[in-house]
Amino acid sequence: MNVTRGFTGRPRAHRPGLPPGQYDAGDDWPVLSAEVTPDLAPADWTFRVDGLVAAPRTWDWDEAHALPRSAYEGDIHCVTSWSKFGVRFGGVSLDAFLDAVRPDTSATHAVAYAHTGYTTNLPLSDLTGGRAWIAWEYDGRPLAAEHGGPARLLVPHLYFWKSAKWIAGLRLLDHDEPGFWEQNGYHGRGNPWEEQRYAGD
Amino acid sequence: MTETFTPSTRFAVPGRIAVSNRAAALWQTATLTEIRPETPRAATFRFAVPAWAGHLPGQHLMLRLTADDGYTAQRHYSIASAPDDDGHLELTLDHVSGGEVSGWFHTRAQPGDEVQVRGPLSGFFAWPGDRPALLIGAGSGVVPLMSMVRHHRARGLDVPLRLLVSARGPEELIYAREYGAETLPVFTRSAPEGVPVGRLAAHHLAPLLAEGPTGGWEAYVCGSNAFAEHASRLLVRAGQPVDRIRIERFG
Ligand SMILES: Cc1cc2nc3c(=O)[nH]c(=O)nc-3n(C[C@H](O)[C@H](O)[C@H](O)COP(=O)(O)OP(=O)(O)OC[C@H]3O[C@@H](n4cnc5c(N)ncnc54)[C@H](O)[C@@H]3O)c2cc1C
Numbered sequence: 001m002n003v004t005r006g007f008t009g010r011p012r013a014h015r016p017g018l019p020p021g022q023y024d025a026g027d028d029w030p031v032l033s034a035e036v037t038p039d040l041a042p043a044d045w046t047f048r049v050d051g052l053v054a055a056p057r058t059w060d061w062d063e064a065h066a067l068p069r070s071a072y073e074g075d076i077h078c079v080t081s082w083s084k085f086g087v088r089f090g091g092v093s094l095d096a097f098l099d100a101v102r103p104d105t106s107a108t109h110a111v112a113y114a115h116t117g118y119t120t121n122l123p124l125s126d127l128t129g130g131r132a133w134i135a136w137e138y139d140g141r142p143l144a145a146e147h148g149g150p151a152r153l154l155v156p157h158l159y160f161w162k163s164a165k166w167i168a169g170l171r172l173l174d175h176d177e178p179g180f181w182e183q184n185g186y187h188g189r190g191n192p193w194e195e196q197r198y199a200g201d
Numbered sequence: 202m203t204e205t206f207t208p209s210t211r212f213a214v215p216g217r218i219a220v221s222n223r224a225a226a227l228w229q230t231a232t233l234t235e236i237r238p239e240t241p242r243a244a245t246f247r248f249a250v251p252a253w254a255g256h257l258p259g260q261h262l263m264l265r266l267t268a269d270d271g272y273t274a275q276r277h278y279s280i281a282s283a284p285d286d287d288g289h290l291e292l293t294l295d296h297v298s299g300g301e302v303s304g305w306f307h308t309r310a311q312p313g314d315e316v317q318v319r320g321p322l323s324g325f326f327a328w329p330g331d332r333p334a335l336l337i338g339a340g341s342g343v344v345p346l347m348s349m350v351r352h353h354r355a356r357g358l359d360v361p362l363r364l365l366v367s368a369r370g371p372e373e374l375i376y377a378r379e380y381g382a383e384t385l386p387v388f389t390r391s392a393p394e395g396v397p398v399g400r401l402a403a404h405h406l407a408p409l410l411a412e413g414p415t416g417g418w419e420a421y422v423c424g425s426n427a428f429a430e431h432a433s434r435l436l437v438r439a440g441q442p443v444d445r446i447r448i449e450r451f452g
Contacts, residue, residue: 007267031452
């Protein structure tokens with residue numbers, strides 16, 4: 001351990017639910033995206049699932065909203081070391097979209113891509129079983145554009161760069177294909193509990 | 202609707218510069234060798250990092266402080282110095298009120314102290330000096346941009362480079378003494394005699410975009426999220442293509 005002389009850190013009580021190396025950002029919700037926030041109206045938003053699926057499909061705003069509603073209430077963790085507790089997102093479970101397209105048994109991974117062109121890769125197993133959402137509401141209100149509105153991917157058990165803002169689609173693959181930050185040195189999976197921040201962690 | 206999706210921009214193109222995954226994964230000891238005040242609220246911290254693999258202007262690193270009970274705090278900091286092979290690098294930190302890491306640097310740190318760093322990180326915001334660059338920063342957001350300006354000077358590059366830097370007033374302008382003809386400071390609250398006061402606006406950008414170099418600028422925007430939103434929207438409205446705007450938000 002390399003103790004830093006004179007550094008005590010903020011007074012703290014161990015906060016259950018805080019992954020290693022993270023701090024509680026409280027009411028703050030920092031914005032970290034490398035691109036210009038797009039002006040994307042709900043009427044122009046679409047979400048497509050294709051690749052290794054039996055029935056590729058694109059949903060528009062109204063079609064996506066016609067699916068059974070599902071909410072997430074819990075915590076989120078950003079690789080830049082803030083975490084946010086007890087957030088509430090509303091939208092639709094990704095399972096509802098995946099069930100409709102019928103993934104091939106050969107599909108193991110997905111690339112999520114945004115309307116801006118941003119990409120991020122995920123093992124399919126991180127997107128199924130009620131652990132991922134397409135979210136368009138935050139705290140009961142429409143999701144703000146700078147946080148990915150009108151709709152973003154939400155995969156709260158992984159670092160938040162995996163939860164692609166302005167989500168446009170998922171392509172299912174039989175192999176892993178690094179996305180934007182993963183090509184820029186970030187970890188392939190990004191599990192906050194194992195501190196998978198950068199490639200090699 | 203079943204047509205294949207094509208993104209409206211080419212943002213998905215890979216980062217321009219390959220990042221060394223090994224360097225990014227390895228914590229190294231950085232020894233503080235010098236502290237230089239820049240403004241009443243910002244100072245530059247110089248470190249010896251003998252095994253540093255080198256960096257490109259615009260890249261950042263992750264810095265970690267450890268308390269004696271094992272508690273750690275880690276934050277990202279842009280690298281202020283130009284690439285250099287003498288085993289040193291510099292960071293410039295704002296003193297954020299109540300800030301855990303910047304607070305330690307501004308009130309406790311002394312030459313000889315050791316911290317841990319890993320990096321360099323992210324090739325996306327890096328500028329190797331190859332394309333005309335229009336740099337727009339506010340507050341400590343000027344830090345990675347200054348690395349580019351210093352690199353441009355140190356190498357005697359003639360590729361066009363312009364810096365627009367926004368500060369509340371002259372006393373808060375980081376690196377004030379170092380700017381040359383490439384820089385236009387914009388003051389939002391107070392300015393020297395004869396210099397207008399006001400936030401970055403379309404009229405600052407219009408002449409630069411109108412007389413831009415052949416092939417256009419590569420724009421780099423850095424600062425708080427509020428500034429990054431404002432500046433990047435101004436750029437888009439002024440005709441800068443979205444896929445040629447790179448943004449580094451400090452959170
Ligand atoms: C890519 C990148 C590059 C960056 N480069 C630079 C740079 O070059 N220079 C620079 O100065 N900054 C830079 N930053 C910002 C930097 O990472 C830190 O966010 C900044 O230094 C503040 O950290 P801190 O530990 O001092 O403050 P923090 O402790 O994180 O506090 C930030 C604010 O939140 C409040 N706060 C948070 N938690 C608590 C709490 N529990 N109790 C009370 N108050 C709290 C504080 O009062 C303060 O106002 C960069 C950020 C990124 C993402």
